[in-house]
Amino acid sequence: MATPREQARERTMAEIVRLGREQLATTGPVDLSVRSIARDLGVVSSAIYRYVRTRDELLTLLVVDAYGELADRVDEAVSRRRRPQHTHAQRLCASAHAVRDWALAEPARYGLLFGTPVPGYHAPGEETTPVGTRVPTLMTRLLAEAWADGSVGEVPEVRVPAALGRDLRAVRTQLGVEIPEWLLARGMLWWSSVFGAVSFEVFGQYGAGTFSDPRRLFDHHLDVLLGTVGLPPRR
Template identity: 50%
Template sequence: MSSTPRTRARAQTLADITRIGREHLAADGAAALSLRAVARDLGVVSSAVYRYVSSRDELLTLLVVDGYTELGDTVDAAVDAADGPKQKFLALGRAVRQWGLREPARYALLFGSPVPGYNAPAEQTTGPGTRVITALVTVLHSAWTTSRPDVEADSPELASLHTSFEEIRQEMGTDLPDELMALGVMVWASLFGAISFDVFDQYGATTFASRDDLFEYQLGILTKIAGLE
């Protein structure tokens, strides 16, 4: 069933609001987002924008979902184009980093410090927000079902986390044991930690001659830790 002109017009207006919101996010940061400023750049009175986006928080949610969706699409395309778990893992890591370096303000909105006073609605953001970790779990699961890394079985430190891992297994559709679930969490945290240090310039501008080479080294280490060699 084709959309009506009114539906198309509404979708276009929301797309324009999101686009302008991205521009303001990059220029002024998330905490300074203003619907009035967006309305001004859109060329309409603020009351017209409120018919589409009722508050600053709703605008932030639009931008969060937009960012997660674009990042998810970017990662999926990179992973789908690679062959084998190792290459897919490398492609995933590179894709996230490249997107973050290209879109530092949007990366910061998704993975940086929380915006004061804003709580992302789970029913709108959880699906888009878990696409990258779902892709990572899929890559690791495909490798670990045939060749599992050497990890300590029945680790006493993980006993209290068994129920948590079981819930994740149900959500992700995997049967990996607790030890491999914990290893996956470490790989995930380490990957995003390395990317965040780079995107947020935590290393300092002149500390390393080539951050690309540093990241490739870090990816290689994570590949070995994950047992993907």
Template identity: 40%
Template sequence: MTQAEGGATPRERYRAQVRAEIKERAWEQIATAGASALSLNAIAKQMGMSGPALYRYFRGRDELITELVRDAYRSLADAVGAAAKDGAEVAALAHALREWALADPHRYFLVYGTPVPGYHAPDDITAIASEIMALLLDACAGAVGPADAGATPFGTHLEENREWAGGHPAPPAALHRALAFWTRLHGVLSLELAGHFTGMRFDPAQLFAAEVDALAGPPGARGA
């Protein structure tokens, strides 16, 4: 999208532009009907082209979706990164995450929703995921309270298996806090976005805020 004009040859520029427009339409479809309803045929028709033309630009439906997942991850990393720029408070990251999720629920589900059985994310996507995790670890390492001294059972387990942190020099309590941040906020967000709270009258934002509050306090609270 940004480097569409940076292409060398006219053909490459045109190609990049068409690819961008295809993804644009794809995002529109996903925003309204979800990823499962994404139809290459419909996109082509919408663009005034006839069906198989799109296969010049994407190997197939899977490759397009993989590209969209990549963009979604990139977008999330940017959103979280922007929030982590200054203060780097854990609550700020949480807020950025929620904003990003509410802005386009289907995009959230594209990243964190029900996985496709055969699908395995390519390396560059998992790299972006690690990048997000690093931001989270930074924030969590910066917020280690004095109460984090006591080692929890899970803390020691994490100490022994901390390869996933990619060499990040965070204490076990921070590792645990980062993991809890991820799983707890995903828990609230995914249930909210999936509509499991509709009917129940309480405000999901306040439940989310309560979880963020708990996260800002004790990490493994009462563990051991």
């Protein structure tokens, strides 16, 4: 059980993250200011340095927070489709729609994760990689489940070069999944395409008013992508 001092620290850290989110939405990541957060907390700047010493530390807090919330939303969406009547395709598409829904609701935080890199900032991998890979790992494991029960149908075979095969085997070991190399490569195409389509929409790359219903376009993209991994489009 946490001590009162530890609980107080947790509350302060949560408040710093909340204020960081607000600042991110109004000023952008480049102009994040620890001093501004200290002012909003009502403390002197020297006091906040016990919790966050630099802008980069604040950025890392916000990156980890955003990755974690996104992954939680995807986990929840997939969990709701774990009943026998739900198909592998439905679970994969639920994961994709959860990414899109969160990104549209949190464009500034999505932009921090997948937008233009912040000049001079280098995310510490030991803190950001585990949480940052949760979503693609889940998507890959969903595809592995489909492969394991024979749901993946025939798809046009594309040869995997030897050097790429070595890389894919290393990734497969890291993820702990049992799928052939070609399907792992298709799974990576799935999740990179999902995030690419979401980024195009969030960052306005299609142009304002080009599509009356962007969600319909996204669903079409997903049905095409399902075919690339050997799953039938949803009915």
